[in-house]
Every structure is written in structure tokens, then in C-alpha cells.
Amino acid sequence: MGLKQVPDVWVDVQVSGTRMDVGAPSVGSSGGHASSTPPANLDALDKAQTLRVKLSGWASLLPQLHPFGEPPVIAAWLLTQIPDIRKQPWAGDLLQELQESLQECRLATDRAAERITLGQCWNDIDGGRCEATVTAVNGARVARCKECGATSDVRTRQQWLLSEAWEAAAPLPVILRALRIVGTEVKPKDAENWVSRGKVIACIHEDGGKTYQLNAMRRVHEQMQAKRERRVTREKLSSIA
Ligand SMILES: [Zn+2]
Structure with missing residues (x-):
């Protein structure tokens, strides 16, 4: 009722x-x-x-x-x-x-x-697997399959989807949002900078739109992070000396 x-x-x-x-x-x-x-x-x-x-x-x-x-x-x-x-x-x-x-x-x-889709449910039901697409309200922590009622952690699902999508290419804002899900905060300015310095290669489409590979952006971010940490350590050491 x-x-x-x-x-x-x-x-x-x-x-x-x-x-x-x-x-x-x-x-x-x-x-x-x-x-x-x-x-x-x-x-x-x-x-x-x-x-x-x-x-x-x-x-x-x-x-x-x-x-x-x-x-x-x-x-x-x-x-x-x-x-x-x-x-x-x-x-x-x-x-x-x-x-x-x-x-x-x-x-x-x-x-x-905005409702987000979180891939197929794959919950075990009656010897088979639930093939319904799981969705959740953007910002929710728990997603619930409308078909079989199984609940799952939204973040875990997003990370799983991302791990399947490392090779994917998308426009810059989409790439930055996706990286944020896995806890990697990349400033748009930094990303644009890496692109203009050729560290991340843009794929230019016929309509003039540009896409970038998720994995490439993450790799450059990790390299830059490591470089920054090395510099900080060096500066600390020299100030001690
Ligand atoms: Zn289900």
C-alpha cells in the first residue's frame, strides 16, 4: 500500500x-x-x-x-x-x-x-545473476537494485566502473570528475598546463572537440606528485643543513 x-x-x-x-x-x-x-x-x-x-x-x-x-x-x-x-x-x-x-x-x-548509473547488478538470484542496471541519486552512499533489492556501496561500484575504464577517453571536465571519485584531485589549470606542455596528449576529433585518456592524466598526476614530494624533501633537508 x-x-x-x-x-x-x-x-x-x-x-x-x-x-x-x-x-x-x-x-x-x-x-x-x-x-x-x-x-x-x-x-x-x-x-x-x-x-x-x-x-x-x-x-x-x-x-x-x-x-x-x-x-x-x-x-x-x-x-x-x-x-x-x-x-x-x-x-x-x-x-x-x-x-x-x-x-x-x-x-x-x-x-x-541527477541519477547516476552504476553498472549491472550481478547479484546472485535463483542460480542466475541479476542483470538489472543499478542506479542511485547522485550523492547517495548506498545504491539499491530496483529489481532484486540488493544494496551496494556507491563508491565501491564507481571505483569498479573506473577500473574497467582506465583506457577510456573523455573531455577534460569528465576526466577530472572521474579522477575525483578515486580520490585524485587534479586542478583544471594543472591539467591544461600538462596538455600544453605535451605531457598529456589530446585526441582531436573531427568536430574540433578534444578528449583525453583517463589513464594518461592519472599517470602524469602521479609523476608530478612524486616530483613535488622530492622537491619538498630536498628543501627540508637543505634548511636543516
Ligand atoms: Zn539486482
Whole structure:
């Protein structure tokens, strides 16, 4: 009756509402470009608040003592009370309002967040493997397969996708975002500098667009990092002397 969807919808709308890393990692993303959404999404937070108020409102209408907590807790408890809820004259209203509220949350989530795709699920199910594509709201830590319900760590999945994509080439902003996922922060200025010095070779396409190889950018970054560290050590040593 919709109560089972509360945990998923709640997590997504919370992530969208409080997302601070707009335009951050999105390897395999459908969009791939940074969005101009403000850091905190008031629309999503507002819809989440409505869902919270509605659920605790319904819970308090039952004579039984209900737990306090986040909507997933209340929803889980309401699920255990279904036989009682069915006897209430407001059961139909609950269903309708709950569905409306969940739908509002979903829409707010979609407006706020770019969904990222995280490769195929590959979870073991009934002797086979789940072939559904796993997606998550950008900024979420845990992804959940809509097909089989398996959960997985978003970062681990992104790193796995990246390890499969080291040979891939893409425009500079995409390459820099991808590197950030694996914890490699490359400043756009540095990258442009390496390109102009020929350390990273651009592939120039017919339409004039340029792409760079992920692996090449990472290698140059590591070389530069090592060089910088050697210089710092040298300077420290000479200041001691
Ligand atoms: Zn699955």
C-alpha cells in the first residue's frame, strides 16, 4: 500500500535535499554535466517534511503506542498494524495521501538530483545473476537494485566502473570528475598546463572537440606528485643543513 516504498523514497529525498556536492562524481551518468542546482534543496526538504508529518499523524490516530523516529521507522511499524488500520474509517484517506506524498517526494528527488548509473547488478538470484542496471541519486552512499533489492556501496561500484575504464577517453571536465571519485584531485589549470606542455596528449576529433585518456592524466598526476614530494624533501633537508 505504499508503506514499503517509504524507506527508499525517504533516503533519496533526504539525499537530494541536503546534497552539497552538486556536479560531483558522475561516471556513467546519463547527463555528465555539472548542474546549477543550489546546494540545499528546499523543495525536496519540504516534501520530505510533509511525508514525515503525515506518517506520524496517521500513527498517532491508532490507539496503540507508536514508536517515534524517522519515516522508515514509522512506516515499518504501520506495516505491522495493517489489520487494525483496515478497520479505521480513514484507511482509504491514508492510502491516497501517502501515495500523493511519496509521489511528491519522488518528483522533488528527480528535479533535484541527477541519477547516476552504476553498472549491472550481478547479484546472485535463483542460480542466475541479476542483470538489472543499478542506479542511485547522485550523492547517495548506498545504491539499491530496483529489481532484486540488493544494496551496494556507491563508491565501491564507481571505483569498479573506473577500473574497467582506465583506457577510456573523455573531455577534460569528465576526466577530472572521474579522477575525483578515486580520490585524485587534479586542478583544471594543472591539467591544461600538462596538455600544453605535451605531457598529456589530446585526441582531436573531427568536430574540433578534444578528449583525453583517463589513464594518461592519472599517470602524469602521479609523476608530478612524486616530483613535488622530492622537491619538498630536498628543501627540508637543505634548511636543516
Ligand atoms: Zn539486482
